Amino acid sequence: MKRSDAVRKMTGLTIMLPGGIVPPEILAKVSELAGKYGFGVYVSTAQNLRLINIAEEHLDAIRNELAAAGAVFKGPGRFPLARVCIGAVNCNLGIADTIALAMRIHERFGSREKVKPKFKIAISGCPAACSGAMLTDIGIVATRAGFDLHVGGKGGPKPRVGRRVLKGVSEGEILDAIETLVEFHDRKTGKKQRFSKLLDEPDFPFSG
Ligand code: SF4
Secondary structure, X not given: OOHHHOOXXXXXXXXXXXXXXXXXXXXXHHHHHHHHHOOEEEEOOOOOEEEEEEEHHHHHHHHHHHHHOOOOEOOXXXXXXXXXXXXXXXXXXXXXXXXXXXXXXXXXXXXXXXXXXXXXXXXXXXXXXXXXXXXXXXXXXEEOOEEEXXXXXXXXXXXXXXXXXXXXXXXXXXXXXXHHHHHHHHHHOOOOOOXXXXXXXXXXXOOO
């Protein structure tokens, strides 16, 4: 193979964005580095910022500069960030501040280590459920009566609506329920497991 025929290896790097919010200093650094190194920027369906088409030889320099600006990167064992709709502060139909709740979930669980894959969390600010909360492993939906909690939803080739296990509860009860669910998931999971496969376990912690 001629040198000119060789495929240039590219890689990627994902910056985690709690609450789907991009801090201005990270946005500015990404913009600067994208200009310098010529990579692309993709907003993932999980509301993270994925830097794509990075030349492998540039990866360490890019990672170091972003880390210095405060970026945290997606990696194995990290607690998943909640996917959120825009919520009550910026949506006329909203009942709850989804971004604030996502931040509180991140504050409480974000430092957990060796979290087993692969469950996702979503929060919707009203029953319209724009963030797909009912199609997510742990789905939180704000209603006029409080928060509903759905478990076991999923997309993919065989989508499933999550089972409602709590209705009209407080934010504190939602946080405690997430802890209960995550510990149950950890006990029951070897390598990885969606919650839909655990709903019918005899010791599933909620009767629904
Ligand atoms: S789920 Fe409700 S609050 Fe959230 S964006 Fe949709 S309509 Fe607005």
